[in-house]
Amino acid sequence: MSTQPSQRGLTWFQALAGQGEAATGLPASLRVADLELAGRPARWLAVVPDASNPFPRARQGEVGLLEGWGLARAIQAAIVEDHEAPVKRTLIALVDVPSQAYGRREEAYGIHQALAGAAGAYAEARLAGHPVLGLLVGKAMSGGFLAHGYQANRLLALRDPQVQVHAMGKASAARVTLRSVEELERLAADIPPMAYDLDSYASLGLLWRQLEVGQPDQPSTADLQQVRQALADAQADVLASGATDLRLRLDGANRAASRAVREHLRAGWNA
């Protein structure tokens, strides 16, 4: 496992929104800026490594106490500011989170509640009519992803081996399920929801679009143009649909049981 935290989130934030107006009053582990997307106001958000984070177990880009509540503050501010506005700005989560933060301080001070703050804020923004987009540029793991990105109307991802979605890192998952990492990998090859790679994740029907970029670590002008266009397309798709829920995610072939359960619930609801 790499000891150097991923810089993807920071790199893509600077490339896509570095020219924007930075939001203030937020932890150093967050990057939040306002910059238009296809002529529409948008707030871009990223969680980045912070070697000086007051919380020692949240220095590698994990979503911890400050990050969770900080995201919530930044999003709530956008909701309040746009409450009476004719246009509700788009929220764009640039996702590169290795996990939630793991530590005694985190559990003691209620990290679960901080992440709920962030997830809840994203959901409330979406319900209020703000288009919410998630762009996976690196890892999208577990509680970190639930807090930052998973409440989006549309999820997009770079096609790159460093883009991984999962509920727990391999070593820990192996220990918890009492299997070896090799056994887990063998199972994952046949069981798409258990796998870490993007193709398996995409088969679940949760991604709206995947993006082939030439330089995922240091995006070129062409890469940035392509990504901005894709985000603009997603924004337009959300606005055209007029929907504020996550129903679009239920269409994948590997989510047949998710649909069947809902159908059966509906059939029996008023029986």
Next chain:
Amino acid sequence: MEHFTCRYPASQRRQGRALVGCVGSGDLEVLLEPANADFTLKVTTSVNGSEARWRALFDRLFATRADLPALTLDIHDFGATPGVVRLRLEQGLETLDLEESSHG
């Protein structure tokens, strides 16, 4: 994980259905439902190579009974001991009796 089915002749028709137990470690759940003819036990167990023991247990419990109900028992087992299996089966049949008597 293994699946197998055991069948015994049955006579009594039954009406209700019942569920007992839980697929926790060392436990099992049993779903009991009415059937047309036989008393059938369908076992799904996490313990490989245990089929013979299960059949022996079922034979002890059911092979000599003349009054078996026409039921299908769907058993989902996660390593229960024979004692626990027996308990759940008895509990299931008792619950079925209670179900039926409470519905007249």
Next chain:
Amino acid sequence: MAEAPLPAVQALLHSRSFVELGARERARVVLDAGSFRELVGPFERLMSPWLPRQGIVRQADDGVVVAKGLIDGQPAVVCAIEGAFQGGSLGEVGGAKIAGALELALEDNLAGIPTRAVLLLETGGVRLQEANLGLAAIAEIQAAIVALRAHQPVIGVIAGSVGCFGGMSIAAGLCSQLIVTREARLGLNGPQVIEQEAGIEEYDSRDRPFIWSLTGGEQRVATGLADVFVADDSAAVTAAVRLGFTQGVAACLRSQQADHYLRRLAALDTEPQADAAAVRHLYAGDQP
């Protein structure tokens, strides 16, 4: 002729541990007597598509019980997670049962039917054997809680002994109100995973008093991270749920208090390790 028992004795005779009940019994207890009606029950056999490939025996209800009924005469749906099956972890089907039930409750409210929801949370979070479908389902549960809580309180109950961990602890943090017992724990990461990731000095997963001192029900209520502390008694839990609904939709929810928590955390010296007293000190005044 024997006298009728005193009310206190009567209560004692009828009191019953809530923790010892399975999910189905808990759901039954919380709903008005006789109103329990299970949906997508075990006999419908909507089970996990993913577990057999891994040699794992499935439970017919996939470890989640959804039941409609009444609470104080009002339409309600209760979702109860069975902690004894796979540690209460959520897979595709169980997760869909909860998300789908909350989504239908929302539809009811939009159509003028005041269906309320109770979540009985006994869960380790995502079922790793279904990883990304469990995680996605939990995101949908969170979305549904936020949507529904604008119309009706969404009340979570954590009783133990499994507690509420993982992605579902985030869902708990989104509930309008949380009712907890002494046996309950509420935390993001399981003790073993923290110990694995951060070392035994950071978190000793075998030190039960330590774990409860930080994440146990009593501590969470004392620090304002849960709302109601109840005895492990079915009548008490039921009464607390009813009371929660009479209080209606709250003006400001805990998950909306970012400024408040950021101010508190800014005042914290993070150099020393955390302990129960330090948390009570930081969050003094937050308890209900």
